[in-house]
Each structure stands twice: as C-alpha cells, then as structure tokens.
Amino acid sequence: MRTDSSPQTIFRKDYTPPAFLVDTVELGFDLHPERTIVANRITLRQNPASKRRDIVLHGEDIELVQLRMNGQLLGKDDYLLDHATLTIKKAPAQVVLEIETLCAPVQNTTLSGLYVSNGNFFTQCEAEGFRRITFFPDRPDVMAKYTVMLRADKASYPVLLSNGNLIEQGDLDDGRHYAKWEDPFKKPSYLFALVAARLVCQEETFTLADGRDVLLQVWVEEGNLDKTDYAMQSLKNSIRWDEERFNLELDLDRFMIVAVGDFNMGAMENKGLNIFNTKFVLANPRTATDIDYAGIEAVVGHEYFHNWTGNRVTCRDWFQLSLKEGLTVFRDQEFSADMIGTDTGRAVTRIDQVRTLRQAQFPEDAGPMSHPVRPDSFVEINNFYTVTVYEKGAEVVRMYQTLLGRDGFRKGMDLYFKRHDGQAVECDDFRAAMADANGRDLGQFERWYSQAGTPVVTARTRYDAVKRNFDIILSQRCAPSAGQQDKLPFHIPVAVGLLGASGQDLPLTLEGGKHAKGATTIVLELTEQEQIFRFRNVDERPTPSILRDFSAPVVLEYDYTDDELLHLFSHDSDPVNRWEAGQRLAMERLLKLTAQVAAAGGSDANLKLDPTFINAQRAVLTDETLDAAFRELALILPSETIIAEQMDVVDPQAIHTARQFMRRTIGAALKEELIAQYHANQTPGDYSPDALSAGKRALKNLCLSYLMVAPDMAELKLAQQQFEKAGNMTDRSAALVAMIHSGAATGPYLQNFYEDFEGEALVVDKWFAMQAAAPTTNVAAVRQLMAHPAFTLKNPNRARSLIFNFTNANPSQFHAADGSAYDFWAEHVIKLDAINPQVAARLARAMDRWRRYAPALQAKMKQALEKVAARAKLSNDVLEVISKALA
Ligand code: ARG
Ligand code: ZN
Numbered sequence: 095m096r097t098d099s100s101p102q103t104i105f106r107k108d109y110t111p112p113a114f115l116v117d118t119v120e121l122g123f124d125l126h127p128e129r130t131i132v133a134n135r136i137t138l139r140q141n142p143a144s145k146r147r148d149i150v151l152h153g154e155d156i157e158l159v160q161l162r163m164n165g166q167l168l169g170k171d172d173y174l175l176d177h178a179t180l181t182i183k184k185a186p187a188q189v190v191l192e193i194e195t196l197c198a199p200v201q202n203t204t205l206s207g208l209y210v211s212n213g214n215f216f217t218q219c220e221a222e223g224f225r226r227i228t229f230f231p232d233r234p235d236v237m238a239k240y241t242v243m244l245r246a247d248k249a250s251y252p253v254l255l256s257n258g259n260l261i262e263q264g265d266l267d268d269g270r271h272y273a274k275w276e277d278p279f280k281k282p283s284y285l286f287a288l289v290a291a292r293l294v295c296q297e298e299t300f301t302l303a304d305g306r307d308v309l310l311q312v313w314v315e316e317g318n319l320d321k322t323d324y325a326m327q328s329l330k331n332s333i334r335w336d337e338e339r340f341n342l343e344l345d346l347d348r349f350m351i352v353a354v355g356d357f358n359m360g361a362m363e364n365k366g367l368n369i370f371n372t373k374f375v376l377a378n379p380r381t382a383t384d385i386d387y388a389g390i391e392a393v394v395g396h397e398y399f400h401n402w403t404g405n406r407v408t409c410r411d412w413f414q415l416s417l418k419e420g421l422t423v424f425r426d427q428e429f430s431a432d433m434i435g436t437d438t439g440r441a442v443t444r445i446d447q448v449r450t451l452r453q454a455q456f457p458e459d460a461g462p463m464s465h466p467v468r469p470d471s472f473v474e475i476n477n478f479y480t481v482t483v484y485e486k487g488a489e490v491v492r493m494y495q496t497l498l499g500r501d502g503f504r505k506g507m508d509l510y511f512k513r514h515d516g517q518a519v520e521c522d523d524f525r526a527a528m529a530d531a532n533g534r535d536l537g538q539f540e541r542w543y544s545q546a547g548t549p550v551v552t553a554r555t556r557y558d559a560v561k562r563n564f565d566i567i568l569s570q571r572c573a574p575s576a577g578q579q580d581k582l583p584f585h586i587p588v589a590v591g592l593l594g595a596s597g598q599d600l601p602l603t604l605e606g607g608k609h610a611k612g613a614t615t616i617v618l619e620l621t622e623q624e625q626i627f628r629f630r631n632v633d634e635r636p637t638p639s640i641l642r643d644f645s646a647p648v649v650l651e652y653d654y655t656d657d658e659l660l661h662l663f664s665h666d667s668d669p670v671n672r673w674e675a676g677q678r679l680a681m682e683r684l685l686k687l688t689a690q691v692a693a694a695g696g697s698d699a700n701l702k703l704d705p706t707f708i709n710a711q712r713a714v715l716t717d718e719t720l721d722a723a724f725r726e727l728a729l730i731l732p733s734e735t736i737i738a739e740q741m742d743v744v745d746p747q748a749i750h751t752a753r754q755f756m757r758r759t760i761g762a763a764l765k766e767e768l769i770a771q772y773h774a775n776q777t778p779g780d781y782s783p784d785a786l787s788a789g790k791r792a793l794k795n796l797c798l799s800y801l802m803v804a805p806d807m808a809e810l811k812l813a814q815q816q817f818e819k820a821g822n823m824t825d826r827s828a829a830l831v832a833m834i835h836s837g838a839a840t841g842p843y844l845q846n847f848y849e850d851f852e853g854e855a856l857v858v859d860k861w862f863a864m865q866a867a868a869p870t871t872n873v874a875a876v877r878q879l880m881a882h883p884a885f886t887l888k889n890p891n892r893a894r895s896l897i898f899n900f901t902n903a904n905p906s907q908f909h910a911a912d913g914s915a916y917d918f919w920a921e922h923v924i925k926l927d928a929i930n931p932q933v934a935a936r937l938a939r940a941m942d943r944w945r946r947y948a949p950a951l952q953a954k955m956k957q958a959l960e961k962v963a964a965r966a967k968l969s970n971d972v973l974e975v976i977s978k979a980l981a
Contacts, residue, residue: 101970105471106413112231113146114138114185116238121228125246125290127200127210131159134193134228136238138185149182149189152225152232155197155207162192180229193229202226203888203929206476211356212315214291215251216369218362221412221475224283234282234409235518244290245272251290253313257281257365259347277365279345282408282518287364289313289352296322300330303337308344313352314375317853321376324387324783325351328394335395335429340507342402351375351394355855356889358932359479361393363400370397373856373891379781379822381854384791386823387783391433396426407511410518412475416467416543417521419479420487424495427488434785438721441643441669442789445727448644448670451489452736455481455647459548460739461942462978464575468521468543473974476932482546489647490542494528496587496617496645497539505531538585538621546575549584551620553652557635564632566590566640569624570648576978586620589645589668592629592636597665603630615642615668637661642668654678656706663710669724676714676728679707680756684737687752692745698755708763715767722775723789726796731756734905744946750869750906754803761800772797772812781822788824795828802832810838817843827860834868858884859895866899872907873915876900887926890933897922901940908940909947913954916941920958923972924965931969938962938975956980 115138122133138149158175161168163182174181182189202209207226208217217227225232242256248271254263258277265271296319297311310329312322329351336342346366357371374393377386403425404418427447431440458464458481465478467487472478495503506528514523521543529536554567568588572581591614592600599614605628609616618627637658641650654662654675662675687701694700714720714728731753738744761768775794777787798816801809813829813836820826830847833840844861851857865871865879879885879896887893901908901919908915919940926934944955962968963976 101473101973103471103473104475106411106469109411109413110146111143112141112233112236113144114149114189114231115141116231116236119230119238119240120243121240121286122243123245123288123290125199125215125244125251127215128198130197130199130208132156132195132197132228134191134195134230136191136193136230138189138191140187147184149185149191150231151180151191151193151229152178152222153180153195153229154178154222154225155202156226156228157196158229159194159196160192161194162190164190195228197227204932205356205358205890205930206932208288209356211354213250214289214293214354215246216289216291216352216354216356217287217364218358218369219286219364220284220362221415221479222284224286227286230283232283233411234284235411237280237282237408237516237518239280240277240286242275242277242286242288243272244275244288245270246290251292253289253291253293255287255289255313255350255352255367257285257287257367259366279365279405280516281365281405285363285365285405285408287362287367287369289367289369291352292316293352294319295350296326298326298330300333302333302343304343306347308346309348311348311350312375313350314372315353318353318372318376321378321381324377324382324390325370325375325394328391329398331391331433332395332398332429335432336399336402336425339428339432340402340425340504342511344401345406349398351397355891358890358930361397363397363404365401365405368397370394371891373859376856377783381823381851381857383822383824383827383860384783384788386856388430388788392426392430395429396422399425399429402511406516407514408518410520412472412478413469414520415475415478416483416487416490417519417524419484420467420489421491421524423484423488424491427492436721436785438669438724439785441673442721442723442727442785444643444670445673445724447485447488448674449733449736450481450485451647452739453733455485456548456649457735457739457943458482459486459546459575460573462576462981463939463942463975464546466544466546470544470577474931474935474970476971477935477974486647493539493542493587493646494536496589496643497585497619498528498532498534502532503528536585538583541582541584545572545581545584546578547572547581549586549646549648551586551588551641551646551648551650553638553640553650555638555652557632559635562630562632564592564629564636564638566618566627566629566638567624568618568620568627570620571623583621583623586646586648588618588620588640589615589642590618590627591615591639591642591666591668591671592632593639593661593665594636595634597661599667600632600636604628605630617645639666639668639671641671641674643670644674656682660706660710663728664713673724673728676710677732679710680731681737681740683707684732684749684752684756685740687755688737688741688745688748691748691751691755696747696751698751701752701755703756703759703763708760711760712764712767715764715771718774721786721789722793723785726789726793729793729796729800738905738943738946742946743948744943745948746905746909746951747911754869757800758803761803765801768797768800772801791824791828795825795832798828799832799835802836805836805838810836814843823857823860827864831864831868834864834870837870852884855889855891859891862892862895863899866896867903869904869906871900871904873900873910873918876918887922888929890930893926893933893937898937898940901937909951911950913951913958916954916958917961920961923962923976927965927969927972928967931971934969935971935975938972938979941979944979 117137120135124131199208200210206223244254254273256275262274293313295311295313351368353372353375355372361370403421431443509531510527549572552569556565601612659675659679666672737749775790817829
C-alpha cells in the first residue's frame with residue numbers, strides 16, 4: 095500500500111551504484127503466522143565505485159525491533175527511519191549490521207514478501223519483496239552469500255526449505271524444529287526464498303552430463319502427489335536441453351520446485367528453490383488440458399533456464415528486466431519447439447507466439463502503458479512484468495539468432511557468460527557480447543530496446559519480365575508513443591521467399607547478397623527508412639512470401655490480392671506464412687462483415703460469405719498431409735480482440751456478430767467435412783500430452799465448436815456424449831465449452847462438472863473461467879457466480895478465472911451498451927486493490943484501449959476510470975495504470 099501521498103517516477107538515467115556492497119547475509123527466522131521474528135546479520139563494505147557514505151536499506155510493512163552496528167546497539171538518533179527506508183548516515187567503511195524485525199505473514203494478502211497460503215509459509219521477493227521481510231539494500235546489483243536458519247513448529251511445518259544446500263537440521267524445544275541452508279552462490283535479494291510447510295515430494299536422483307548426481311524434488315500438498323509426473327519430466331528435459339543446446343549445466347547439488355495455490359504470477363526462479371503457481375505444476379489427464387501440459391513444460395523450462403540467464407548473470411537494475419526475461423522466454427520457446435522436434439511442430443509453436451503478440455503485445459505497444467523493451471521510467475516495477483518485456487523481449491533475442499544464425503547466436507551466448515558470470519549487467523552488455531562474438535556492428539539494433547511501439551513495414555514489388563528482375567521495396571515507420579515523438583529506423587530482419595506459379599519455392603539470387611546458391615529463403619536486413627532489394631534471374635512473376643517465420647515483431651503491409659493469398663495459403667513452404675495468408679483472407683472478410691453489421695444497426699440478416707473463402711477453408715481442413723495442429727490453427731478465425739485492433743472505432747457487438755456469422759456459415763457449409771474430421775481425429779487409448787495427440791484433439795474440438803455454433807439435435811448429442819465419455823480434461827472441458835457457447839441448456843452439465851471436480855481448485859478455476867468467457871454470460875451472471883461459495887477475491891487464480899476472463903476474454907458482454915460491466919470493473923479494481931495491488935493493477939489494464947471505442951462507450955469507460963482515480967487510497971500499482979490511461 096502507498097503510505098505517502100504522491101507516487102514517484104523512477105528513471106533509468108538516474109541509476110547510481112550502491113554506496114555499500116553486502117558480502118554475507120545470515121538470516122534467522124522464527125516463523126509464526128501472526129508474528130514472525132527475522133534476525134538479519136549482514137556484513138557490508140563501502141563500494142569503491144561510489145562516493146556516498148550513507149547506508150540505505152529498504153523496508154516495507156515490517157517493524158524494527160532492534161538494530162546493532164558493529165556490535166553496538168543503535169538508538170533512534172543514530173538512524174533515519176521512514177515508511178520505505180532505514181538510513182545510517184556516514185557509516186564506517188566496514189560494517190556488520192544486526193537487524194531484528196517483526197512481520198505478520200498471515201495478514202499479508204499482497205503475496206509479496208513472506209506470506210501464508212493454505213496454512214503454509216512461502217515467499218515471493220521479485221521484484222521488491224525482500225524488503226517486506228527484512229531491511230536490506232533491496233536492489234539486484236547487490237549480490238551476497240546467504241545462510242538461512244529456519245525455525246518453526248514441527249507438526250504444522252514439517253518441511254523447511256531455502257536456497258542452496260541443507261547443511262543442518264534437528265529438533266528444538268516446544269515441538270519446534272530447525273533447518274539450516276546455505277547457498278554457495280552469491281545472489282541478489284530478489285532470488286531469496288523460503289518454504290515452511292506441510293508438503294510431500296516426488297524426488298529423483300539425476301545424472302548430469304559431467305557425471306555428477308543431483309537431487310530433483312517437486313513439492314506439493316499431499317493430495318496432489320499424483321499430479322507431479324509431468325513437472326518432474328519437464329525438469330529433467332530442461333536440464334538436458336540446456337546442456338545440449340547451450341552447454342549450461344546445473345550448478346547445485348539439489349534443485350527444488352514447490353507448488354503454491356496463492357501466487358501472483360506463473361512461477362519464480364529463486365536459486366535452487368523455484369516456487370510455482372500450482373497451475374504450472376499440477377497435472378494429470380483427469381484434471382489438466384493439453385494447454386495446461388504445454389504450460390507446465392514451458393514454465394518449468396523457463397524457471398530452470400533462469401538459473402543461468404537471470405541468476406548466474408543478473409540485472410543491474412529493474413529497467414534491464416528484459417535482459418533476463420526476454421532471453422529466458424526465448425530459451426523456453428526454443429525448448430518447447432525442440433521438444434516437439436518436427437518442423438511443423440516448431441512452426442505451430444511459432445504461430446502461437448505470433449498470436450500472443452497480436453492479442454496482447456501489439457495492443458500494449460499502442461496503448462497508454464506502452465514502453466520500450468527496456469523502459470526508461472516506472473512508478474511501480476511490478477507493472478512492468480509485461481508482454482512487452484517478456485514476449486517482445488523474446489522476439490528481440492530471436493532476431494539476434496535470425497541475423498547471426500544459430501551458431502553465431504551460440505557464440506554470443508558463450509561470450510556473454512564468459513564476460514559476465516556472477517555479475518549484474520545491462521541489456522547493452524548482452525548486445526555487445528552478440529556483436530563482439532560475431533564481429534558485427536549491432537549499434538542500430540539498440541533501438542529495439544529504446545524505442546517503444548510496433549514498427550510497420552510496408553512492402554511494394556515490381557517485376558521486370560525482360561530483365562527478369564523482381565524488386566521488393568521495403569519501408570518502415572513507427573507511430574509516436576509516450577515521450578517518443580520521432581523514431582529512428584529499426585534494424586529489421588525480413589525473411590523472404592518467392593513462390594512460382596505452381597507453388598514451388600524459387601531459388602533466390604539477391605543482388606549484392608552473399609547467400610548460398612539455391613537458397614529459397616533469404617533474410618533481408620532493413621536498416622533504412624526505405625530500401626530496395628533486387629532479385630535476379632526470376633523467370634516468372636512470383637508471389638512474395640514476406641516475413642517468413644515472423645522474422646521480426648512488426649506489422650507487415652502488402653497489397654496482396656485474394657488470389658495471391660489463396661496461392662500462399664495452399665502452397666507456402668513456410669508454415670507460418672501459410673497460416674498468415676489464411677488469417678489475412680479471414681481478416682479482410684471479418685472487417686467487411688463487421689462494417690456491414692454496424693451499418694445494418696447490428697443485424698446479420700444480409701451478410702454473405704464468399705465460396706472462395708469457404709473452399710479454401712475446406713481444402714485445409716481436409717488436407718490430411720498437414721498436421722492436425724496446423725490445420726486447427728489455420729481454421730481459427732482471428733480473435734475479437736485482434737479484429738478490434740484493426741479498426742479505428744471499435745464496435746465490439748458488431749465484431750462479435752460478424753465473427754459468429756462467419757463461424758456459423760463455415761460450420762454449416764463444411765458440416766460434412768467437420769463431422770468426418772471430428773471422427774478421424776479421435777485419440778483413443780491412454781491419454782498422452784504429446785504434440786501429435788494434442789494436435790488431433792485440438793482439431794477435433796475445433797470441429798466440434800464449429801458444429802456447435804448452431805447445433806441440431808445430432809450435434810448437440812455429439813457434444814453431450816463427448817462430455818460424458820471423455821477420458822481426459824481436454825475433451826471434457828472442450829465439450830462443455832462448446833455447449834455453453836451454443837447457448838444450449840447446460841445447467842445439469844455444469845452442475846455435474848462442478849460436483850466431479852469440487853475438490854480440484856484448478857478445475858474449479860476452469861469452471862468459472864469457461865462461464866466468464868462465454869458470450870452468453872452477461873455481467874449479472876458474473877455477479878451471480880461471484881456469490882458462489884467457491885468464489886473468493888483473495889486467491890489470484892480464482893479472481894482471474896472469473897473476473898479477468900470476463901473483462902478480457904468476453905468483449906461483447908464487457909462492452910455492453912449500458913456500461914454496467916464497466917461499473918463492475920471499477921468496483922473490483924477497488925476491492926482487489928485493498929487485498930492485492932499487483933492483481934488489481936492487472937485488472938485495471940482491461941481499460942487500456944478505452945479511447946478506441948465508439949463515443950458512447952468511451953464516455954462510460956472514462957467515467958469508470960475516473961471513479962477509480964477518485965479513490966483516496968489507491969496503491970501505486972493501480973494509480974500508475976489508471977493515471978496513464980487517463981493522461
Ligand atoms: N521472474 C519471474 C518469472 O519467471 C516472475 C516474477 C514476477 N513477480 C512479480 N511480482 N512481478 O518470470
Ligand atoms: Zn522469467
């Protein structure tokens with residue numbers, strides 16, 4: 095909670111090195127839910143790189159009991175203490191501080207610092223949670239060695255964990271026990287963690303590439319031990335992958351993953367003791383979907399990979415967050431792709447990444463919270479754990495690999511670790527390692543870190559049949575964003591191929607290029623505002639396939655004809671662009687239909703969908719040479735959010751009506767094929783989450799959803815039967831979702847589902863989520879669901895399942911004309927803010943794009959924003975989001 099009146103903006107340019115460095119930290123915890131005593135002994139010494147002599151320690155929501163400096167008890171006159179800092183002026187060059195503080199974990203609903211979840215103790219310190227545990231220079235460039243002594247009641251908290259190695263444990267008086275942990279590596283405070291809990295674990299000894307044996311553990315509550323296999327398998331796969339792909343080995347004797355039900359984010363890479371949202375650990379076929387399994391693999395990988403990209407080499411300051419997050423997301427993306435192993439499998443993961451960027455990152459880049467991958471300022475750092483820092487950051491890292499090649503990228507990584515192991519560094523250091531290892535000038539590439547906004551690349555082409563030249567003229571622009579009026583050209587890799595009339599890839603000869611003979615994809619480097627690229631020896635006018643594999647996070651404009659798009663949609667050897675051609679065909683139609691609906695006062699009575707498009711969809715649906723997973727992606731229409739981003743004035747109802755019309759029309763026209771594919775893509779036998787089976791289920795369930803847009807009795811029956819007979823959660827939930835969306839009476843099914851899974855928190859989340867996101871659910875129905883005994887605002891997963899899914903995934907109801915859902919939003923931002931500012935601030939962002947809606951909606955959204963802004967006691971988190979939205 096903000097305790098002073100005006101929130102401060104912190105600027106990257108104001109960075110100064112810490113006045114004092116910390117060598118060792120000895121922490122002693124006497125854990126009690128109401129009253130935990132923390133004894134903290136730190137050795138500090140003056141930083142030769144700083145001239146300042148004051149020791150500044152951060153502290154928040156903790157009570158100082160006692161403070162000693164070099165053995166001497168300090169009195170109130172010896173230090174300055176305010177709501178955020180403890181300062182000792184003109185301290186000696188070498189200092190031992192002994193600090194005793196009190197905190198109340200059970201009262202801590204922010205889930206930052208030390209807190210209690212379901213009776214167990216957990217910590218979350220990134221970004222600035224350590225200061226809620228003890229006074230400390232809580233900044234990532236202060237790295238120290240930690241020893242941790244935990245004491246707690248043995249019966250209630252039989253398991254005591256912290257970072258590194260367990261060096262001692264035993265019993266104490268009064269039924270308490272202790273455990274002493276030592277982390278051999280120095281680390282920033284944000285990587286500290288402890289767990290004191292009643293938990294059980296699945297464990298295994300695993301042999302590393304160098305022959306060392308390490309202990310792997312996955313800790314969960316007792317009833318969940320049957321849901322840890324996939325996390326364990328993913329951990330082992332991650333360890334192997336990092337050894338093989340980057341020659342990076344686990345540096346500890348022991349690696350632990352702990353699952354907790356109350357968690358603000360996905361997971362946290364604390365050294366040797368990763369703490370995870372249960373959502374990214376627990377899975378068995380009965381409770382988890384294919385998407386959940388993929389999420390577990392990705393997040394287990396992500397947190398494990400942080401051990402090198404984040405922990406061994408960390409961030410100098412929080413503006414550099416993408417240094418570790420962008421890089422680690424890229425690494426987990428590559429890991430997931432390599433786990434599938436096939437080219438189309440890889441492309442399918444790439445398409446998913448593109449969808450995420452368009453769904454969430456492009457809107458962020460164009461909205462009030464727009465910021466560069468390396469932000470220049472923030473009010474609350476927790477607001478900057480964004481899709482821009484993470485996913486766009488990963489795109490920036492991917493572009494190095496695209497520009498330098500896989501080997502060149504690996505050389506850069508090797509140099510990065512050679513130079514910076516054990517250091518806290520900047521994004522620029524990573525870029526320098528990439529450049530130096532490859533003898534390349536990557537100076538201009540810096541703009542990807544400093545300039546916000548999504549670049550637009552416009553392509554024009556001309557063909558000279560006589561000279562057999564084909565020119566691609568690329569130009570770039572980028573809209574202004576907060577504090578950045580004019581932008582300089584980016585260094586953009588644009589991968590290009592040319593298709594001949596029969597759909598084959600033409601061998602490419604780029605004028606002035608030095609590419610392998612016979613290459614069919616070439617990466618053009620667009621560095622100027624406009625550039626001409628000439629291909630020679632082109633015998634026929636080709637169809638250009640531009641931005642293959644989505645080689646840069648940009649919007650590509652090119653005046654494709656329908657025929658060209660159809661050509662690419664049926665032939666492009668690059669699956670990402672093949673998919674993209676289908677999306678363009680669909681988008682063109684969706685925008686036209688939306689305009690027609692709006693002009694007809696909301697009616698879909700006179701809409702038409704051309705047979706050309708339907709036939710193209712049919713061809714992909716029935717092409718059994720294509721992976722099911724790819725066919726599914728090719729058949730999904732762009733989401734309502736992505737359509738909205740293409741419009742100057744957004745009309746959510748018209749979008750929904752147009753998209754539904756299109757889905758209904760496709761469903762009716764392709765009915766026979768959909769039914770045939772539905773049956774052809776069953777996955778009988780034991781459930782397996784592998785990509786091939788998951789792809790079949792995805793396609794089959796997409797078929798079902800099309801058939802269920804306007805179902806007849808037989809189709810309804812199909813869904814009901816799938817629901818009843820499903821041997822896994824993927825099929826069961828897909829059937830239920832299809833029923834809910836169809837508007838059919840689903841009461842008994844929902845009831846049945848709830849009763850079957852009442853005891854499974856993550857499935858109850860699904861139950862709320864699927865109702866919240868259904869276009870048949872209005873705000874009144876959401877309010878009713880909130881009254882359900884299983885609903886609580888205090889658990890972030892639960893709050894997100896119902897409230898966020900309504901505000902973010904149900905646009906036609908969230909934007910109901912009377913504005914009632916906006917009032918609902920304001921009410922819950924305020925309510926959540928009193929409990930958990932980080933979660934509240936995420937909800938606050940549902941209004942980011944308010945200025946783009948029709949005037950009547952806009953006015954109501956503004957009112958709702960102002961209602962929140964008018965509250966006297968807002969957190970910095972929410973205040974920053976709301977004030978930027980209104981600015
Ligand atoms: N570093 C974590 C990750 O793996 C995220 C932690 C973010 N925590 C927060 N309170 N913002 O991405
Ligand atoms: Zn991360």
